[in-house]
Amino acid sequence: MAQTENTEHVINTDRPGASDASRTVPKGYLHIESGFLFSVESINPSQEQQLINFNNTLIRYGLLKGLELRLNQSILSSRILENGQEIGVGWQSGLAPLMLGLKVNLTDENGFLPETALVAEVNLPKGNGNFQQENFIYRFNLTALNHLNPDWLLVYNLGIFQSFADESTQFNYTLRSSYTFDKYTPFLEFYGNRSKNTTPLNYINGGISYLVNNQFQLDAYAGIDIVSLYNEALEYNQSFVSVGLGYMFPIKK
Template sequence: MIGRHPAWMLVACLVLCPVSSASARQGPEGRPEGVGRSPDFGEFSATSTASSPPPPGHPGPWGRSPRPGGLLERLGAPLSHVEDDDGRINTDRPSFTPSNATVPAGRLQVESGYTFSHDLTRTSRNDEHLFPELAVRLGLKDWLELRTFWAGQTYSRTNRRADGALLSRNDGPTNFLAGFKWKLSDQDRWIPEAALITDLAIPTSGTSPNSSDGIEPVLFLLYGWKLTDRFTLAGSTGLTTVFDRGVADAPLDDAFEQFSQSLIGFLSVRERVTLFSEWFVLARTNSAVKLPQHFMDGGILYQPTPNIQLDLRAGFGLGDHPTDFFAGAGLSFRY
């Protein structure tokens, strides 16, 4: 388990990391990419952040234009239908697996969305809403991005199935994540395009049941292979230390390690439309929840312009313990 002092040392390393702006990357299209949910994968609340798949391997329907320059030009850049020199937008949402590609140097990317989840037991039902799932990503180098993510405010209600009576409510802000994504390698035959996320999950409220008791280190190793012009296979391996709030009579739940593994496939069916299907699992050590939790989800990504993406997704838990059903939608821009 990673303790509190090493976590603060990691904060200092992140803050003092010598980074500077770099010239624009003339990135080739057709690179393999991964997908995403919030890297703060504590108790799963169907919050996904996901990534765009790679483009279909040809320039696309927009033509070509240089990267936007002035302020007004940059603000209006996402609306342009002209192909961007940096290729199409590639997001960390809506899937659990974050993208294995970094934001191009000098570019700003904003992603947001909403998730609804539903869980049914023999005696109760729970409905949860989460918004705005806000991610802000800034390209510092061709191989490095600065990233923040806040899943947002949770609104949760548990009602008795028999008469609908309110049993409990679970409202409050979630943790705030800040850190970096580091590019590790480009694809070379069977060597994947790979990246590493190093984040810190920082508590946002001393009273929120959805905010942890301490700073939580979050690591994600991301990798993917572009197998054909239309299909990409990607995955992630994650680790975090979770500080669980207020688990009565279960002292081992005060802090525990949680591992994740995911696998996702992207299929480009049109110039601007891509489908994805994903499996992921959460497993804990030193926790009252002993069994791993498995999930499946899928969705559609639509890019009306090279710098705008709309997404829809839905999924479900496998077995008795995970969330029965979750669904969401999102919108992302690149400037």
């Protein structure tokens, strides 16, 4: 029975990268997806911010067939450097605001019709330390998947991100291509966001995931912003690297 169950359900994580998966967790299963991320972002020509996400943990539970519940929490730390030297009080740590949400399957893949799902999430106010947030922020994301062949996948997302206290809506997009051979899946992804109050940001990242078994996955990826490649007047850059894992197990017979 265990072998049959393992064959039927293979872990399908939202990691690695920025794209959400287009499939929900099977009913009665729990996904735990967690990772470490280090990023460096310029503030001005002489200052940069370093950010460590020690434990970005997403918990997903298959409540019903085609419906999952989601909970996300991160432990963060950041500091400011000026000309390579630490300034201020150094590293500041805290919890990011708690995120609650759900994902629901919409369509199965059928020819050119993609497999699709809708993610709806809300970040609760508060958190603590340097990462407090005073207002609710909601996010809707439509994710889709097409097989270009049995091993080559194309995943794409369109979404919005907005605070209840701010009328400015941020639009997000992702486009990801991955190819699986044996247990390895390398990928390349473009993503970014647009809003009327901020400069458009675009990024590229790439990496690989390794399927240890049908319930356990390891991953690593890195990325950079690509704004500076086409806008030399904008003195901005960002880079990041991340490693993580995903584990799925049944908690209901």
